[in-house]
Amino acid sequence: MSEQTPMIRIEGLKKTYGSGQTAVAALSGVSLTVMKGDIHGIIGMSGAGKSTLIRCINRLDTPTEGTILIDGQDILAMNPKELRAMRKRVSMIFQQFNLLMQRTVAGNVRYPLEISGVPKAEADKRVMELLGIVGLTGKVNAYPAQLSGGQKQRVAIARALASNPEVLLCDEATSALDPITTQSILSLLQDINRRLGITVVVITHEMAVIRQICNRVTIIDGGEIVEEGDVDEVFTHTRSAAGRRLFGIVSTEPHDEPQFRDAIRIVFDGDSIDAPVLSSVILKTGLAVSILSADVKQLAGKRYGQMLLEVPESYEDRAKLVTALRDMGVTVEEVHLS
Amino acid sequence: MTADKIWTLVQQGFIDTLYMTIPSTLLAYLLGLPLGVLLVITKRGGIRERPTLNKALGVIINFLRSVPFLILLVMLFPITRVVMGTSVGTRSIIFPLFVSAFPFVARMVEGSLNEVDSGLIEAAQSMGSTTFQIIWKVMLPEALPSLINGAAICITTILAYTAMAGAAGGDGLGKIAITYGLNRREYGVMYAASIALVVMVQVFQMIGNILTRVTDHRHR
Ligand SMILES: Nc1ncnc2c1ncn2[C@@H]1O[C@H](COP(=O)(O)OP(=O)(O)OP(=O)(O)O)[C@@H](O)[C@H]1O
Ligand SMILES: [Mg+2]
Numbered sequence: 001m002s003e004q005t006p007m008i009r010i011e012g013l014k015k016t017y018g019s020g021q022t023a024v025a026a027l028s029g030v031s032l033t034v035m036k037g038d039i040h041g042i043i044g045m046s047g048a049g050k051s052t053l054i055r056c057i058n059r060l061d062t063p064t065e066g067t068i069l070i071d072g073q074d075i076l077a078m079n080p081k082e083l084r085a086m087r088k089r090v091s092m093i094f095q096q097f098n099l100l101m102q103r104t105v106a107g108n109v110r111y112p113l114e115i116s117g118v119p120k121a122e123a124d125k126r127v128m129e130l131l132g133i134v135g136l137t138g139k140v141n142a143y144p145a146q147l148s149g150g151q152k153q154r155v156a157i158a159r160a161l162a163s164n165p166e167v168l169l170c171d172e173a174t175s176a177l178d179p180i181t182t183q184s185i186l187s188l189l190q191d192i193n194r195r196l197g198i199t200v201v202v203i204t205h206e207m208a209v210i211r212q213i214c215n216r217v218t219i220i221d222g223g224e225i226v227e228e229g230d231v232d233e234v235f236t237h238t239r240s241a242a243g244r245r246l247f248g249i250v251s252t253e254p255h256d257e258p259q260f261r262d263a264i265r266i267v268f269d270g271d272s273i274d275a276p277v278l279s280s281v282i283l284k285t286g287l288a289v290s291i292l293s294a295d296v297k298q299l300a301g302k303r304y305g306q307m308l309l310e311v312p313e314s315y316e317d318r319a320k321l322v323t324a325l326r327d328m329g330v331t332v333e334e335v336h337l338s
Numbered sequence: 339m340t341a342d343k344i345w346t347l348v349q350q351g352f353i354d355t356l357y358m359t360i361p362s363t364l365l366a367y368l369l370g371l372p373l374g375v376l377l378v379i380t381k382r383g384g385i386r387e388r389p390t391l392n393k394a395l396g397v398i399i400n401f402l403r404s405v406p407f408l409i410l411l412v413m414l415f416p417i418t419r420v421v422m423g424t425s426v427g428t429r430s431i432i433f434p435l436f437v438s439a440f441p442f443v444a445r446m447v448e449g450s451l452n453e454v455d456s457g458l459i460e461a462a463q464s465m466g467s468t469t470f471q472i473i474w475k476v477m478l479p480e481a482l483p484s485l486i487n488g489a490a491i492c493i494t495t496i497l498a499y500t501a502m503a504g505a506a507g508g509d510g511l512g513k514i515a516i517t518y519g520l521n522r523r524e525y526g527v528m529y530a531a532s533i534a535l536v537v538m539v540q541v542f543q544m545i546g547n548i549l550t551r552v553t554d555h556r557h558r
Contacts, residue, residue, distance in 0.1 A: 145557055
């Protein structure tokens, strides 16, 4: 999918709010590359600096230090006019949608065309085209107050696409939506990425969002990047403490001695596993296994997610269970819970 | 005095009152609206941050707002004579009314524009809008219902000032109420003129309320 040319290159990015005693370092030296055509997820706990990072990318925030290149152009050296031109190539959608409440759906989507001086007839045509992409042609003359959250975000997406951007930045775009609506918005983003070839940067604190649509992921914690890689790789072999915390595992030392481990984590990374894993393993080993937590999704016939199992008391039983699970082709890891 | 004569008096007073109120309100908005916009965009965190200019404007506006209208009227006599060609009569009142109303209008506009969700302004910026586009296509339309509501308050306040102006040279319903009620003890005329003023205020406020409601799309 990715052509492997960089779309966004960030080097040594720092952002400090305030000064002196009350200074808050939101970002302390972040370097990151987003490739063209990727759906790149940036995940972290609240206050990690995700919003600050994404807002620096279109200069809604001005970094204290560092460089940001978009398609090779240094955006920190841009004058206001160049900046406005850049912002038409890098669109953004927000958690709170930020639609113009006094404009209809069509009026909102027409806004970016208006400010670029697109002639009315052409703009009208384009508005309908865009509303077609997001599946909202039936709501042309409705006002945002008359729409559901999911519909509002669709309008915001149509509006963001109006300027034919190369990049779409999404700051917690699904965090105000219910799970079903979240799914449909994520599918729409994926569709846009594939059909229009737009590079998408997704900010979230939910691992499920990353797993569903991203191919690359960056984990950010305390203003620093702690882990980065292909989603499958990072998800199956999580190295950073922050990453493990985001997956619901608390383990600072993933390679503890066996006697200190008290849970088994099994990961479904998208390989088709036909057999019902747990019941097969229970039958095979004769062990009683209890599930501590499970978060598994079935997508396009593949299973994604993880399960935490309580381990048997004895070392032999534990080994037997792990072996049986590995034999079934699932990724198994022993973890220490707190 | 006969009902007929009272009616004629009140009619003329009504026309004179409108003649003072409408032009001074329009002029006050001509200056007050841009000033209100300027106050909002130049404040700290505004889209054209200029803290010094913002503070200077604030001081001038507060000064003008703190001078009572009747005193301002007297203070402005020499300037009014130059600007309006006369410092007596109905027409001359328009200038001091304007001077005392525009700072009030600026504050009302500022309040309305400050209510606009900062997220919308941020979204507009993220789409590459110029400052002018943000003001013209986002801030003013989004604040429209509130601006109209503010305009109704401004016009009724100015209307009340015209009544005070009756004590200092302007004609209109206020003057009629004062001359006939206070000086000639013709209370019938006084009540008629006062009722006419009350009705005018009610009508302006009602029009304002209706326009506010029909222009507001922020709720279902
Ligand atoms: N305008 C600001 N002024 C001062 N401090 C700020 C400002 N914006 C963010 N911060 C601080 O910077 C840090 C990072 O904030 P940021 O909003 O980027 O976090 P986040 O990862 O987006 O969190 P969340 O998931 O809660 O949205 C936080 O400590 C926050 O308090
Ligand atoms: Mg945030």
